[in-house]
Amino acid sequence: MTAPTTAPILTAPPAISALGLRKSYGDKVVLDGIDLTIPEGSIFALLGPNGAGKTTTVQILSTLIAADGGQAQVAGRDLTREADGVRAAIGVTGQFAAVDNLLTAEENLLLMADLQHVPRAEGRRRAAELLRRFELTEAARKPVVTFSGGMRRKLDLAMTLVGDPRIIFLDEPTTGLDPRSRRTMWEIIRDLVVADGVTIFLTTQYLDEADQLADRIAVLDRGRLVAEGTADELKRLIPGGHIRLQFADLTELDAAARHFGAAARDPEELTLRIPSDGSIPTLRAVLDVLDDAAVRAESLTVHTPDLDDVFLTLTGHGTPDTTTEMAR
Known part of the structure; x- marks a missing residue:
């Protein structure tokens, strides 16, 4: 690469x-x-x-x-x-x-x-x-x-x-x-x-x-x-970065998942994993989607590859x- x-x-x-x-x-x-x-x-x-x-x-x-x-x-x-x-x-x-x-x-x-x-x-x-x-x-x-x-x-x-x-x-x-x-x-x-x-x-x-x-x-x-x-x-530069959203219940999780087609849904952990490059514009876009849909996440974490991955x-x-x- x-x-x-x-x-x-x-x-x-x-x-x-x-x-x-x-x-x-x-x-x-x-x-x-x-x-x-x-x-x-x-x-x-x-x-x-x-x-x-x-x-x-x-x-x-x-x-x-x-x-x-x-x-x-x-x-x-x-x-x-x-x-x-x-x-x-x-x-x-x-x-x-x-x-x-x-x-x-x-x-x-x-x-x-x-x-x-x-x-x-x-x-x-x-x-x-x-x-x-x-x-x-x-x-x-x-x-x-x-x-x-x-x-x-x-x-x-x-x-x-x-x-x-x-x-x-x-x-x-x-x-x-x-x-x-x-x-x-x-x-x-x-x-x-x-x-x-x-x-x-x-x-x-x-x-x-x-x-x-x-x-x-x-x-x-x-x-x-x-x-x-x-x-x-x-x-x-390296794929694998993502934004991890955690929700209070399945209703909120399912509501959010409908707006992020490429996201990985985990009903046991009540989390949604959305592919991301880790940039501020991407993060802002995710938050805007949640706001527009009136969906509330309990927590949000951004995960990026480390230099070992690079x-x-x-x-x-x-x-x-x-x-x-x-x-x-």
């Missing part, structure tokens, strides 16, 4: 724009001409099964590898001609924490400051501020080898922020974290956007993560974007495939 939504009306200039990005390894096509436009100060999530091309997209946009075709701009700079300018504006946090286990948290941050040629005094100031912001001050002088998974991921993201990037690529940032640590990371990501105006490009296989965080979501499958929109827009329908896979890691 390929049903991209209408392109959004942007209220901010694009932080990332790409047109026709392509990448192959031998005869394996990893990206097959994808287009992206991501506004500044937003969270964009890229979903897809293993092998869809998510990590390859991040690697291209962060200048780690070159595309075979297409063009892109990141932070207003051409990805090919101004690669150094792109690198100066971005930060990248990969799937696995890139921290030195033998150093302390503070030493890891100071090392990153040195690598980015931050003056010594400013580097110490930034390290102290990041330790405070990520609630790592008490553990600042402990070796990272003693850290929990959640602490390591927070430190990894803090290291990305040492260079004060305006765009951050987060490649599956909460993989392996427990639910509490995942929610802590979500709060940190939201704060980066709200407080600092940072743009986040997020790849994830946790669909609830995209639902919670992303302003817009794109679904990538076999190297192609098969849909893009807000979480609600994507859910409305993912499985759009990608056509019941489970993630096992394409090679290179294709990710």
Whole structure:
């Protein structure tokens, strides 16, 4: 199923724009001409099964590898001609924490400051501020080898922020974290956007993560974007949504059922299930019919497919495939 939504009306200039990005390894096509436009100060999530091309997209946009075709701009700079300018504006946090286990948290941050040629005094100031912001001050002088998974991921993201990037690529940032640590990371990501105006490009296989965080979501499958929109827009692409009406008695149920030919009637539960796309106009139309017929419902609930349904329908896979890691 390929049903991209209408392109959004942007209220901010694009932080990332790409047109026709392509990448192959031998005869394996990893990206097959994808287009992206991501506004500044937003969270964009890229979903897809293993092998869809998510990590390859991040690697291209962060200048780690070159595309075979297409063009892109990141932070207003051409990805090919101004690669150094792109690198100066971005930060990248990969799937696995890139921290030195033998150093302390503070030493890891100071090392990153040195690598980015931050003056010594400013580097110490930034390290102290990041330790405070990520609630790592008490553990600042402990070796990272003693850290929990959640602490390591927070430190990894803090290291990305040492260079004060305006765009951050987060490649599956909460993989392996427990639910509490995942929610802590979500709060940190939201704060980066709200407080600092940072743009986040997020790849994830946790669909609830995209639902919670992303302003817009794109679904990538076999190297192609098969849909893009807000979480609600994507859910409305999938059949199965309905409005459930419950009535006080059979008389009211039967009276309502006569006005909704496609509805499923359940006399035991005294409910009527009306197919719906979940939109406000559809809901308003149902209420208008009930009002005109002088029928009173005891309760009304709107049910829409979740992102799991979207993912499985759009990608056509019941489970993630096992394409090679290179294709990710």
